[in-house]
Amino acid sequence: MEGFELNLSDAMCLGASLALSGICYYMYRKSRTTVEDIDKAPHFTIDRKLKDILTVTQGASLQYAVVEGVVKPEGEPLKSDFHKEISGVLQKFLLREHRLVWNDYSRRWTDDERVLHEKVNMTPFFLVGSDKTAVKVLSPLQASGRYTEVIYEKFHQHNSGLADLVGQYISGQKPKGHLEIEEMLKVGTTLTGVGELILDIDGTLNLRPPSNGSKYFLTLGDFDTLRGEKESEVFCWKTLAVTFALAGAAVLVWVGLRYYRCLQVRWEQEKERREFERLQTEAPRQLVTVGPEAVGDNHTDNICVICLTQPRNCILLDCGHVCCCYTCYQALPQRKCPICRQRINRVVPIYHT
Numbered sequence: 527m528e529g530f531e532l533n534l535s536d537a538m539c540l541g542a543s544l545a546l547s548g549i550c551y552y553m554y555r556k557s558r559t560t561v562e563d564i565d566k567a568p569h570f571t572i573d574r575k576l577k578d579i580l581t582v583t584q585g586a587s588l589q590y591a592v593v594e595g596v597v598k599p600e601g602e603p604l605k606s607d608f609h610k611e612i613s614g615v616l617q618k619f620l621l622r623e624h625r626l627v628w629n630d631y632s633r634r635w636t637d638d639e640r641v642l643h644e645k646v647n648m649t650p651f652f653l654v655g656s657d658k659t660a661v662k663v664l665s666p667l668q669a670s671g672r673y674t675e676v677i678y679e680k681f682h683q684h685n686s687g688l689a690d691l692v693g694q695y696i697s698g699q700k701p702k703g704h705l706e707i708e709e710m711l712k713v714g715t716t717l718t719g720v721g722e723l724i725l726d727i728d729g730t731l732n733l734r735p736p737s738n739g740s741k742y743f744l745t746l747g748d749f750d751t752l753r754g755e756k757e758s759e760v761f762c763w764k765t766l767a768v769t770f771a772l773a774g775a776a777v778l779v780w781v782g783l784r785y786y787r788c789l790q791v792r793w794e795q796e797k798e799r800r801e802f803e804r805l806q807t808e809a810p811r812q813l814v815t816v817g818p819e820a821v822g823d824n825h826t827d828n829i830c831v832i833c834l835t836q837p838r839n840c841i842l843l844d845c846g847h848v849c850c851c852y853t854c855y856q857a858l859p860q861r862k863c864p865i866c867r868q869r870i871n872r873v874v875p876i877y878h879t
């Protein structure tokens with residue numbers, strides 16, 4: 527519509543909020559499905575009965591089940607690099623650099639970090655039940671959840687000399703130091719696993735990533751803690767999806783209001799134009815005589831001061847100026863007389879006699 531335009535910032539806000547709402551809704555659906563899946567998964571105690579159950583189950587496998595057991599290595603356990611007394615089955619070593627980076631947009635130094643080195647060591651392990659029955663955990667690195675604990679963490683401060691400082695201001699990067707972390711899944715820890723349980727032909731019980739696409743979990747907490755975490759993820763994605771959808775709706779309402787205001791102005795202009803035309807047709811009865819002081823004697827003086835082509839055919843009230851044609855009057859950005867800037871309350875046609 528003429529006079530109304532959807533500006534770029536409105537379109538961007540609308541597009542961004544709808545896209546973000548869509549992404550959050552997708553994540554919400556995904557996390558909801560995960561919670562429903564783990565809710566449906568049966569819980570088993572690791573003991574001889576579990577082997578019996580799997581022996582009589584079709585395919586000797588349970589597609590999605592929850593088990594809890596104590597971590598035990600198959601062979602020799604791994605030793606911690608920093609605490610020799612700690613042994614585990616899965617060891618992660620991380621070296622992370624912390625630095626300040628100059629941001630040209632915000633004109634300030636902002637915190638930044640990057641991984642300089644990451645190393646994972648692993649040895650095959652079991653989850654052992656009360657009667658020494660063991661379930662071998664396969665592909666633990668594919669599992670979600672927190673299954674390692676930090677056993678060593680040290681920050682090495684970076685000391686800068688004067689020459690370094692000059693270099694840092696030129697490069698826009700100030701190193702703060704290095705953080706060294708060692709995480710381990712310790713022997714003897716109680717671990718909850720959610721995945722596919724399968725009985726091998728050699729009689730070994732295995733826990734592995736589910737083949738039906740459900741999520742594989744290994745966690746140090748119990749099942750309820752895991753469920754609680756997943757439930758809060760669902761709530762978080764849902765809240766974000768609703769918030770972005772509301773933001774999109776607010777932008778739509780704002781654009782709609784602007785469109786409505788433009789429509790209102792058009793309706794008023796149309797009403798005024800009809801009134802103007804009615805007055806023009808009723809000319810013989812409502813004759814307005816314009817004197818030479820208002821219109822001027824020659825043709826040039828009678829030309830609209832705005833378009834310089836049409837004759838002046840209206841009188842602006844209350845100031846009484848006769849300076850423009852009706853088309854130009856309607857195109858005025860504000861209802862103010864172009865000559866004296868007084869507010870225009872009414873417009874009537876003029877007739878030359």
Ligand SMILES: [Zn+2]
Nearest residue numbers: 830833851854
């Ligand atoms: Zn004009």
Ligand SMILES: [Zn+2]
Nearest residue numbers: 845847863866
């Ligand atoms: Zn005026």
